[in-house]
Amino acid sequence: MSHGRFGRLLLRSTLGILPLLLGVTLISFSLTVHFGPDQTWEMLGRNPTPEQVASVRQQLGYDRPFVVRYADYLVRLGRFDLGYSQASGEPVLALLGRTLPVSVALLAPGFVLGIGLALALALGASWRPGGFIGRLCSATSAVGMSLSLVIVVIALQALFAVWLDWFPVRGWAVDGPASYLRHVAIPTLALIAAQLGYSLRFFHAVVQATLNDAPVRTARALGLPRRRILTRYVLRAALLPILTRIVFAMPLVLISGSLIIESHFGVPGLGRVTWEAINSGDQPVLMAVVSLSAVLFVLALGFADLLGRLVDPRIRPT
């Protein structure tokens, strides 16, 4: 592959996500900054004079037009100048840096294993349509799509922590690999179960469609080994929809997972901080979490798009 092709594709993906970046920051700004509750009284002491009120409003930028405030917000966001939490006074950036690793450690195993298991089951089910794995997959995804992550989390907690007493009921007292595994067990199982609904169904449909493609049918007729067909032909051809699905599953699974699991189990991660910020109306924290997650998600979309274009041989340098 030439550098020119890579550069062109990179440019194209970057240009493609710019309008989306503009859109998500515009919505985040409108909801959490511009139309959000008036912050003036949070910043003032008792019985402020009208001059004090006016000076705080000027400091907060309430007297300036929308476009100017939006531009200011974008600059601050780009410089990671996120302000201080109103609840604890901690810099928001430090707060995110402290809690994000906990959330990643809590959720990554379940997310990755869930995707892997769903993909493996989908490949197995599509190889022999109507077989045992196929019927198992249909039943699993039908139930999985009907369950809510909330129900799965509580049921697993009741089963494994309260009734069987294998794992801790709540908390995050991690000081080594053994305690980490015990604390991460229930969230991991919950996230795997949560993905066996929509992801399994989607992967199944995509893989099945790819197996009917002419190149794959030819490869099967030639008697190539199954592993080779599945990895070299099926997975490669279906990579773009699978990648897109994984990227779209990330905010759904990770954000809802982080909010539900961390608030329910009392894990000091990003979801719990967000949940507390909702309850106390902590504007700087909410603004940072909403804006940065939306921006990160758009970047992930752009990355998946770029990767899909790179592996797609139909897009040739012109």
Place this chain on the structure above:
Amino acid sequence: MMPGEVRQTLRRRLPPASTAIVTAYLLTAAGVWLGWWGSDWAAIAGPGRVGPSVEHWLGTNLVGQDIFTRLLAGTARAFEIGLVVAIPSTVLGAVIGGLAGYFPNRWPDGVLMWLTGTLDAIPFYLFVIALSYALQDQPGAMQLAMIATFWTLTARLIRAETMRLRQLDFVTAARVSGVGTWRMIGRHILPHTTHILLVQSSIVFVAAIKAEVVLSFLGLGLQHSVSWGMMIAEASQEILAGHYMNFICASLALLILVLAVNHLTDRLQRRLDPRTRAETVKRMG
């Protein structure tokens, strides 16, 4: 697809078990709306946390409210949320998708597709959080957030279908006889997309009911009310003390309704989708 064909498909027998389940839920909800049962869900009916008995069929919760009554009231709330979200978001998706698809690659299309992509790119739960923050805990923030985001897939599908339909002769014929844009989209194009709208509204209905459970659990949902999500939220604290009734009842109520609606949607989609329809007809013939 012609509107008549959709009606014919609907008249053919749907899976009996799922139809019966959804009908039973709907009748339960209707009874609550008519005030026949489930209206005293807030009343303290007896001692707290007693097991099932003749008086309290499913027992009582922490404060002594009857779980069965709350379950009935929750059924009505689930239908209310599902319909309040599904109907406007499907209408919104139809109008936006129709408008974008009728002017492909012109400015309405560009602006509307940008809006669709942007709303898809904001993680849903964070959007709800931001909106309920902006609305300062006014009731309805949850429903508004769902309506504002759940129309996007419908719009994409309707846009694609409209782009196909506008090439057809009957649209050209209508255009040369002087039919205006809005009338064209509303009278001539959208009636031919009812198969998409039907399936999408049922998907959104389920998504709204499921999202309510998560949001009520997080404290972002309904206020001063009862719903399956709120029952599960209050049960999450009782589980640790070994009281499972509240949790099991609300979870099963949700699971069974969603399974049945999903099953019906799947069947409907398979029958109405032209790619799989021929096969179904062959099998039935």
